[in-house]
Amino acid sequence: MLTVNNLSAWYRYSHILQGVSLEVKQGEIVTLIGRNGAGKTTTLKTIMGLVDKCSGDVSFDSHPILGRPAHERFHLGLAYVPEDRRIVPGLTVEENLRLGIIASASRAKEAQMIERIAETFPRLKQRLSQQGVTLSGGEQQMLAIARAMMAEPKMILLDEPSEGIMPILVEEMFAQFRNLKAQGTTILLVEQNVELALSLSDRVYVMDQGVIVHHDSAAALISNPEIQEKYCSV
Numbered sequence: 001m002l003t004v005n006n007l008s009a010w011y012r013y014s015h016i017l018q019g020v021s022l023e024v025k026q027g028e029i030v031t032l033i034g035r036n037g038a039g040k041t042t043t044l045k046t047i048m049g050l051v052d053k054c055s056g057d058v059s060f061d062s063h064p065i066l067g068r069p070a071h072e073r074f075h076l077g078l079a080y081v082p083e084d085r086r087i088v089p090g091l092t093v094e095e096n097l098r099l100g101i102i103a104s105a106s107r108a109k110e111a112q113m114i115e116r117i118a119e120t121f122p123r124l125k126q127r128l129s130q131q132g133v134t135l136s137g138g139e140q141q142m143l144a145i146a147r148a149m150m151a152e153p154k155m156i157l158l159d160e161p162s163e164g165i166m167p168i169l170v171e172e173m174f175a176q177f178r179n180l181k182a183q184g185t186t187i188l189l190v191e192q193n194v195e196l197a198l199s200l201s202d203r204v205y206v207m208d209q210g211v212i213v214h215h216d217s218a219a220a221l222i223s224n225p226e227i228q229e230k231y232c233s234v
């Protein structure tokens, strides 16, 4: 579904990604882990088309996408939930959800999607008319994910969804990732909560200083404390 080959990315003169290669197959949950500053967010942003200076090859759903604008990647079925969530102030939960739908969708389809998303995220269902910014941090994160799901993406890129969120909500959120996977969504997840991420993932890539230093099945990495200690402490 997503193939990244020898990806480099720069911010001004800093060469941040230095030849990243990774693959996410259809229906998989793949996690990218690594210390702060390793380049995880930059990897997701470059895949989504939000970093100007980059080279290498990225193909999504058999389309070469590097060099295409972010909105085209979105229309091909790639969604991205950034670290900072970006709930739009002044809008209710439902209005925020409506923002996520592709402009061409009909009103009927929109209502149907809200219904479906609300079933997947019961916590949002109870709060559809509440102002989005008055939700708790964890609920805002769920809203950001639910909003991305409104466009029915084939694949979603999630950047540290559990950051700053109460453990009980994190568990609930991860249960929803399992649901999304069961519904056929492919997921590339960046996550500091390694234990929880591994429990959910098929495969894992470990990143350090702009390169992939290790990749393995989640099951194998669970029983590899050295790698976890070396590369995953914050």
Ligand SMILES: Nc1ncnc2c1ncn2[C@@H]1O[C@H](COP(=O)(O)OP(=O)(O)O)[C@@H](O)[C@H]1O
Binding pocket: 011, 014, 016, 034, 035, 036, 037, 038, 039, 040, 041, 042, 043
């Ligand atoms: N907008 C930016 N401009 C310049 N440097 C940046 C920018 N964003 C991130 N960086 C640098 O790129 C490196 C990788 O950052 P990032 O991808 O955010 O890492 P991670 O998500 O793994 O913590 C860090 O050294 C960071 O300081």
Ligand SMILES: [Mg+2]
Binding pocket: 040, 041, 042, 083
């Ligand atoms: Mg980051």
